[in-house]
Amino acid sequence: MATVLAQSVHVETLHVFVHGIVQGVGFRPFVYRLAQRYGVTGNVRNNEEGVAIVASGLPEALHAFVAALESDAPPAARINRIDIHPVEEAANDQIEQSFHILPSCTGQRPSTQIAPDMAVCADCLREILDPADRRYQYPFTNCTNCGPRFSIVSQVPYDRPNTSMHRFAMCADCSREYHDPLNRRFHAQPNACPVCGPQLSWHDCTGRAVAGDCLKSAALALANGQVVAIKGLGGFHLAADACSAQAVTLLRQRKNRPSKPLAIMVRDLETAASFASINAAEAALLCSSEHPIVLLACRKKTALAAEVAPGIGTIGIMLPYTPLHALLLAQPTTPKALVMTSGNRSDEPICIRNEEALQRLQDLADWFLLHNCDIVTRVDDSVARIMAGQVRLLRRARGFSPIPVALPAATADILACGAEMKNSFCIVRNSEAYLSQHIGELTSTESYDFYQESIEHLQQVLGFVPEQTVCDQHPDYLSSGYAHARHAHCQKVQHHHAHIGAVMAEQNVSGPVLGIVLDGAGYSGDGTVYGGEVYLADRNGYTRLARLSHLLLPGGDQAAAQPWRMALSLLYQHLGEQALSAEFQPPALLAIEQTHKQFIGQMMLKGLHCPQTSSCGRLFDAVSALLGLCLYNDYEGQAAMLLEEQAMSAGDEVPSAYPVTLTTEAGVLIIESSPLAALICADLTAAVPAAVIARRFHQWLVDALETVCVELREQTGIDRVVLSGGCMQNRLLLETLIRQMHTRGFSVHAGALVPMNDGGIALGQAFIGGYVCV
Ligand SMILES: [Zn+2]
Ligand SMILES: [Zn+2]
Structure with a gap:
């Protein structure tokens, strides 16, 4: 030839x-x-x-x-x-x-991209389950189509010496595969087998190694209702039998996590379908190479313990994504569903090192399933939900990080430091925005350390140190402090402008747009807390054109943890001082001690530590508490989730919405929420079911935003709408909003693979800040 x-x-x-x-x-x-x-x-x-x-x-x-x-x-x-x-x-x-x-050529500034970690492929899975294969039962099997990447690489180029596999020398068989261009393992950097690769070990809670078959021992412990810490791909999990109320309760008690829903892992799609109803798109997502946790509608009456997701009709399910998980779930004694929650103490990042896990998780786990390959960087499980026909990430980490988002041209090379909750950061180089894995709440020393380590790690993996920084306007965010420490003249981007920017960047939307941001809290600089606004925005700036009417936020951040305070605040907005007397309060609020309510009432009357807020998240809290669904949040967003659940349970027939009232203040359209208090209380008195009230409220909000946008389109001529903010994780709200806006002829853009919650903020900061920095 x-x-x-x-x-x-x-x-x-x-x-x-x-x-x-x-x-x-x-x-x-x-x-x-x-x-x-x-x-x-x-x-x-x-x-x-x-x-x-x-x-x-x-x-x-x-x-x-x-x-x-x-x-x-x-x-x-x-x-x-x-x-x-x-x-x-x-x-x-x-x-x-x-x-x-030919061999790789190494240069000064590597710019090639590192792949994210990938779920075990079908070929590798077949090998580990085949008794005749030399990798039979080997939990660290991988190939060029699957296995760890981002979590084991310390720097580029991506070659074995730059990964945590560097200390395992390949045996002759593995080496032959590695050097054979026609082999599936040609240059598979983490290539390994039972002869030469990492090994499992089994330890009791004191750290003592216990001999025997590790997988069998783990399966038995789980079947006995014990908690096992399992070292996975990007960190430790705490595992327990999801069908045992006792085991789940034990795990909850130890983790001090009373009711936040826990994700489960099941052997295969068929088992998943026995616990949740799964459509084709959801099945494809469960089986994708990313293998995220997928939020699914729970079936009624399953073998799952109610304690897994109390009061919630959705369940987070993932399929085994490493050979280790697959082998564990294939053990005959392993329970058919395992709770797999992050191996951490609350407020701390997920553990990755053996010694660290043995020390920090010793009171949480009965046993430890360890191995001797290091995890270089933490990568949590990603969480996704199919909404409005698309994959929407609620948490972007394993499988997705560090895939970059391509920005339009002309962006400075910068580090965007993100927000405070659900933090992630973003490094932009050559117009490519590398949004980091989910870091989490920056509220503890440990998580702040993780944040800094992760920034250094990503810089190393990209071979690049950005010189300019961008951060939120909030002066107290640790991420803002970090940005200032790195660069005194850092660029500040308003929280909701960044929310809109994140969607514009991901969806490649050019401005100007009408940006609807429904969120928990955003620093505004004018003394009020934003969170339910419509902006006219582009990459250059933003103007607020509409908002929800103000509610008082008694005790500031405290109010977010105690939805009953917001319920009282909504009543107060409508009734004034009368709201404080029991006869005007709905039954749910009677459960709160009168002295507590009086105390909050006095704060509102005197305006003490009661900032005004247009937050949509707090309005959801208020309605949820008025209905008695949630008076105290055990976890962020609980009251809103329960309200969504209620509204969904109202069935397909949409009850009439509450009427919308709009006013104007200093040129800004105001969606009046105070009539809601009276409307909801009247419904409660008339014994209208909570589900119907919840549905009417959702519909009210969508109708109000639709009316506002139609009016703003007349004013501005703009028919491009961007949806963002944490409240958009509400499926009913998002889908109804998109449908109605489409009907009215708007083009609508919402976040998909970049979270619409604060996890996407850093991308928006990069998109906006980078533009200004040019
Ligand atoms: Zn493979
Ligand atoms: Zn080998």
């Missing part, structure tokens, strides 16, 4: 550059196999930009070869761009006679 090529006058040569996630995902062997298929000669190698190919062959063959680069790419690859440069009349002696894979 080579001789034919060299003699042919039709032979052409192309230089092809492939950009995106193309290293560590089996791309070079894939190119090699394509070259064989199409009779193309030349070479392929990794470089700083991605993969560089020199390809010579007949024009038709080259054409097919290039087309297949994209259409047949390995499952884990993500191609952003392919650049093709024809080489003029390549001298015959420069045309290679065959096709070669």
Whole structure:
């Protein structure tokens, strides 16, 4: 073949550059196999930009070869761009006679992308369950299509010495696979087998290693209702039998987590379907290479303990995403559903090191299932929900980080420091925005350390230290403090402007837009707390055009933890001092001690520590508490979730909504919420079911926003709407809002793979701040 090529006058040569996630995902062997298929000669190698190919062959063959680069790419690859440069009349002696894979060339500033961690592939799964395979029952099996990446790499280029697998020398068999271009494990950096790779160990709660079959021992402990700490891909989990009320209660007590829903892991899709109703899109998401926790509608009367997600009709389910999980769940004694919650103490980040876990989790776990391969960086499980027909991430971490979001051109290289709750940060380089994995609440020293470590890690993985910083306007956020410490002249971006920016960046929406932000709390600088607004916004700036009417926030942040305070505040807004006498209060509030209510009443009367807020999250709290669904939040968003649940349970027939009242104040449209207090109380007196009231409230909010946007469209001529903020995690609200806005002829954009909650703030900061910094 080579001789034919060299003699042919039709032979052409192309230089092809492939950009995106193309290293560590089996791309070079894939190119090699394509070259064989199409009779193309030349070479392929990794470089700083991605993969560089020199390809010579007949024009038709080259054409097919290039087309297949994209259409047949390995499952884990993500191609952003392919650049093709024809080489003029390549001298015959420069045309290679065959096709070669060349070693990586290392440069000063590596810019290629690191793949996220991937769930175990079907081929590897088959091997570990095949008694004849040399990897039978081996929990660290992986290949170029699956396995750990981001969580084990310490710096680029992504080669074994730069991962935590560096201390395991490959055996002859593994080495042969690794060097064979036609093998699925060619250059699979974490390649391992029972002979040469990491091993499991089983320890009691004092850390003492106990001999025996680790997987069998773990299965037995779980079946006996005990709590097992399991070292996974991006950190530790605490596992317990999800069908045992006793086991789940024990775990809750130890973790001091009274009612926050816990995610479960089950063996396969079929088992998942026995616990939840799953549509095609949800099934595809459960089985995707990302394998996130998927929020699903619980079936009634299942074997699951009610304690897994008390009072909630949704359940977070994930399928086994490492061989270790798959093997554990395949043990005959393992319970059919396991609670798998982050292995941490509350407010602390998830544990990743063995010694750290043995120390910090010793009161939480009865047993430890460990292994001797280090996790370099923490990566939590991602959480997703299908809403309005799309995958929407509520927590973006494993499987998704660090895939970058491509920003429109002209963005400075910056570090955006994120918000306080659900923190993530974002590093922008060459217009590519690398949103970090979920860091969590920046409220403890440990989580702040994790934040700083993660920034350093991502900088190292990207081989890049940004010089400019962007942060929230809130002066007390630790992330803002960090930004200032790094760069005194850091750029500040308003919280809700960043929320809108995150969606504009992800969805590639150019401004200006009408941005609806329904959120918990956002610092405004004017002394009130924002959270239920409609803005006219673009990348340059924003103007508030509409908002929810103000409620008092008795005790500031305290009010967010105690929805009954907001219920009283909503009554107070409508009735004034009368709201404080029991005869005007709905039954739910009678459960609160009169002295507490008097105390809050006095605060409101005197205006002591009662900032005004337009927060939509707090309005949900108020209604939820008025209905008696939730007087105290055990976890963030509980009252709102319970209200959504109620509204969903009202069935398909939509009851009439509460009427909308709009006023104007200083040119800003105000959606009046005070009539709600009277309307809801009247319904309660008339014994209207809570589900119907909850549904009417949801519908009221959607109708109000629709009316406002129609009016603002007349004023501004703008019909592009962006939806963002934490309240958009409410499926009923989001879907109804999108549907009604579409009906009114708006184009509507909402976050999908970037969370609409504060987890997406850093991307918005980068998008807006980076623009201003240019
Ligand atoms: Zn695999
Ligand atoms: Zn081996």
